[in-house]
Structure formats: structure tokens, C-alpha cells
Amino acid sequence: MGVSRYLGSTKNIAGCAGGLVGLGLHLAGVGGDYWLGVVAALYAAGALAAPPERVRLMPPQPAEEAEALLRGLDALVARVRGLGNRMPAEAVERLDRIAEVLCGLLARPAELSAYPDTLHAVARIAATDLPLTVQTFLNMPWWYAVTRRVASEPSAAEQLLTQLDLLEQEAKRLAEEFYDADSRRQADHTRYLEGRARRDDK
Secondary structure: OOHHHHHOOHHHHHHHHHHHHHHHHHHOOOOHHHHHHHHHHHHHHHHHHOOOOOOOOOOOOHHHHHHHHHHHHHHHHHHHHOOHHHOOHHHHHHHHHHHHHHHHHHOOHHHHOOOHHHHHHHHHHHHHHHHHHHHHHHOOOHHHHHHOOOOOOOOHHHHHHHHHHHHHHHHHHHHHHHHHHHHHHHHHHHHHHHHHHHHHHO
16 A cells, blocks of 8 residues: 555544544643653554455456457467467467457457456457467377377367367357347348338338
8 A cells, every 4th residue: 555545544544543542641641751652552553443445446447358358369379370380270270260250359349348248258268268278288299189099089189179169159159149239230220221212202
């Protein structure tokens, strides 16, 4: 807590009140040579007894959250592209498509914030699911990820493609639901223009 902030805090005000009581006792002849210690002790008691300052956590603004998610997506895609052949080409293509869909949504943060569930799902894919999918694969050696199968399960490379397919489907579903509102607005505008044209023809 900064000095200026502390000076206006509840703890400082309560401490000052206690200190004034100590000063009043000194003027009344109580405390003798130890009056400064009494004032300090009463200030400390008042400050400690005061309730803590209320914490006001401001939620991130939609534009700030969207910008942070976009930076994370850009960094993830750039990292994967910088690895050359470390990731299967099909996986890189899927990652690019997912990022393109998510970036399109995040480019409209004010409108996206009107759909909290959609924003949450987009943030989950961009900040958790995609990084986890990619990092888990990259943690394994290339030869192991491509060829090794455990208990007849698909290889890590095959599972990577499956996971990216599922995330792409989810991202496209979210985008379609979001853009449906645009489509409805466009249809409404078409009906409006058609109605105006009919009135003009009369």
C-alpha cells in the first residue's frame, strides 16, 4: 500500500483516533514521561483493530481480455511454426484454421462480451485447450509421438489430430452461433429495404 493511500485508509484514521486519545491522556496528566509511548501504543492498537480495506477486484474489460487472448494465440502459432517439422503438417493446418476462427471472434470484443458463455468457451479454447494439446504433444520425442502406441491406443500424433479436429468443430460451432446474429440483422435489413421499395412503388 502506498503512503498516500495509507494516509486515507481506515487503519490510519483509527490509529490517529487512538493517538489523539493518548495525547488527551497526556494533557490530563496521565502517562508522565512515557506519554509518547502511550500515544504510539494507542495509535498501533487503533490501526490493528480497524477492519481491513475492502478489496475491489475489477473484472478485465472485454477489449483487454480479447487482446491478451489474441497475443497468446499469435505466440502459440508462431512457436509451432518455428519448430519446422516437429509438428505434423496436418496439425499445423488445423491449428491455423482454429486460430483464424477464434481471432475473428476476438476481433469483436464488445459484441462478444454480450454472450458470456460464448466468450468463456472461446477463452477456454484459446488459453487452455489449445496450449495444453500442443504442449503435451511437444513434450514427447518426435519418434515416440509418431510411432509409439500404448495398449492399442492411437499414437500421440493421431491423438493430436483428433483433439485439434474436436477443437476446430467447437470453435466453428461457437462462431456460427455468434455470426447467426449478423445473419439475422442482414435479413431484417433486407426485409426493411424490400418494404421501403414496395412503398416507393405505390
